Amino acid sequence: MRPRNVTVLAYDGVRLMDVTAPLEVFGTAARMGGAYTLKLCSPTGAPVTTSAGTRLLVDAAATEIDGTHTLVVPGSVDFPQHAPPLPLLDAVTALAATSERIASVCTGAFLLARAGLLDGRRAVTHWRHAATLARRHPGVTVEPDAIFVRDGTVYTSAGVTAGIDLALALVESDEGADLAREVARDLVVFLRRPGGQSQFSVPSRARAAADDPLRPVLDAIATDPAADHSLPVLARLGGFSPRHLTRLFHERVGSTPAVYVEAVRIEAAQSLLAAGATVTAAATHSGLGSDESLRRAFLRRLGVTPSTYRSRFRSTTQPADATSTTPRRVSAPDPRPPE
Missing domain, CATH: 1.10.10.60 (Homeodomain-like)
Incomplete structure (x- = not known):
């Protein structure tokens, strides 16, 4: 089978896990026989500094990427407050034009919306910024707390770990549930939270x-x-x-x-x-x-x-009375959900 090219766009200020989590899912799938090749690019091809301060080397400039199957656009803590720089928007637009499907992680949805890629579509972002996305881009139907949303060939996901859920969903769609399950097991994560599941209780x-x-x-x-x-x-x-x-x-x-x-x-x-x-x-x-x-x-x-x-x-370690236990309380004491 012809490999599917997965391109992840990195840039200064990007959230580190928004980049690495999808790369790890697709990379693990490739090692297990999935038809994927991975590339990390930046707008200019220069190394980038993430929001965690970690420096990332990239494979190419955005303009050097051609024929992408899956484009992954990670988020940044800056986007809900500040407009993304024009070179970054240009990179998103250029990459999207040659991609078969597009996926954003967390506030990467702001980049897609600013580039016009979410107009007339349903989308989701981190629960903390959903109202801002809806207000700033009235042409986008923002789902307030879904894990991830698919609208045609455009996928958007919520905060950080939801990028893992989305990547696993894409692997399952491409390669079947068995491989996706093996990837999830290798990464010790659930396969998989349904996209419509709420981000918090x-x-x-x-x-x-x-x-x-x-x-x-x-x-x-x-x-x-x-x-x-x-x-x-x-x-x-x-x-x-x-x-x-x-x-x-x-x-x-x-x-x-x-x-x-x-x-x-x-x-x-x-x-x-x-x-x-x-x-x-x-x-x-x-x-x-x-x-x-x-x-x-x-x-x-x-x-x-x-x-x-x-x-x-299902938990790998089940209590002996799991079939008869009534939950004492559903909610967690923390009023805010984890990302």
């Missing part, structure tokens, strides 16, 4: 202050997702009428109580499946009920079936 997004009237309701849902969280029960718990509770959820959470409860239950089911629970046990102990209800919810929210999710995420 549902309860952490809806954290309420101690004096917030919704705090008891949100805590009850997060503490025991499988309990009865019907609208009348939640309303009584919070001391509201059902109508007032629904209004508060719309104002403070951005969804109805039922939609929020389902999201927390899906996250609880994910946790159970990752720990080795059966699909039936995950459905029961997350509060989603039946296998079919769990399947429909996963397909709607994550785009994969529970069985597929379990095979990709």
